[in-house]
Amino acid sequence: VLPFGASAAAQPALRVSDAVCSPGAEVKVTVAIENNPGLVSMSLMCTYDATLLTLVDVEDAGILGDELHKPEYTQPYYLTWANDTSKVNFTDNGTLVTLTFKVSEQAKGGSSSAIEISYNKDNFDIYDKDAEPIDLAVYNGSVTVSAQVNVPLSDIIYGKRGTSLIIRGYSGDDAELVFEPTYTVNGVACNLTGVDSF
Numbered sequence: 661v662l663p664f665g666a667s668a669a670a671q672p673a674l675r676v677s678d679a680v681c682s683p684g685a686e687v688k689v690t691v692a693i694e695n696n697p698g699l700v701s702m703s704l705m706c707t708y709d710a711t712l713l714t715l716v717d718v719e720d721a722g723i724l725g726d727e728l729h730k731p732e733y734t735q736p737y738y739l740t741w742a743n744d745t746s747k748v749n750f751t752d753n754g755t756l757v758t759l760t761f762k763v764s765e766q767a768k769g770g771s772s773s774a775i776e777i778s779y780n781k782d783n784f785d786i787y788d789k790d791a792e793p794i795d796l797a798v799y800n801g802s803v804t805v806s807a808q809v810n811v812p813l814s815d816i817i818y819g820k821r822g823t824s825l826i827i828r829g830y831s832g833d834d835a836e837l838v839f840e841p842t843y844t845v846n847g848v849a850c851n852l853t854g855v856d857s858f
Contacts, residue, residue: 670695672794674704674756676775676801683767686716687803689775690755691739698749699724699794703785706737706759709773713803717760723752749789763805772804813843820845827855 672695681687691704702724708715715733724741739757743750759775777798779785786794816839817829825843842849 671797672697673797673799674777675799676777678801678804680804680806681763682806683763683769684765686760686762689759689761689801689803691757691759691777692755693723693753693796696751696753697794698751698788699786700743700746700749700789701787702739702741702794703779704739705778706739707735707774707776707778708761708803710735712764712767712771712773712805713761714764715759716762719758719760721755721757723754724750724756729757746789761803763803767805769805772802774800774802776800811839813845816843818843820850823848823850824853825850826853829856 673693675692675694677690677692679687679689691706715735715737718729718733718737718739720727720729725743725746726741728740728742730738730740737759741750741756777800779796779798781793781795784791784793786796788794811830811832815830815832816827817831819826819828825845827839839852839855842851844850
């Protein structure tokens with residue numbers, strides 16, 4: 661029985677963030693470590709739906725010492741921190757790395773890709789200064805393509821009075837629409853002041 665106000669020790673874990681973005685946009689996903697028990701080396705494999713996402717950048721946060729991440733941004737992508745000769749464990753918590761993905765221009769609203777991190781405990785993919793394997797829980801994340809579409813002026817049927825715009829119709833076929841607060845019509849910035857039912 662735990663004394664009042666105490667809690668069981670939190671489990672060491674790797675956590676991948678979730679993100680939502682539009683087709684054709686770039687999106688950042690972080691891989692973080694929580695309740696770090698202390699380690700010197702770690703090798704992780706990252707997988708995702710390559711038909712939906714393209715990895716374009718990897719930014720290491722520097723909290724686990726030397727990194728040897730895979731130089732080619734291909735799938736699967738390997739993240740590696742190697743400090744085999746360190747006599748002290750790295751114990752910091754927080755973001756390990758930020759992965760930047762480009763979402764396909766053809767991505768449909770509501771589609772998503774899991775961003776999965778895995779490792780092989782039996783292969784000593786994560787170990788401490790005493791060469792003891794470390795077991796971390798993994799909480800995977802995802803990138804979801806927003807069903808909302810920012811509507812371009814070319815797809816809008818509108819009425820204009822001075823610098824005021826009223827949307828009267830839409831020529832596209834997206835289900836959820838997001839109108840910009842201001843559109844430029846013939847070089848003049850016009851404020852959206854209303855949307856008729858259509």
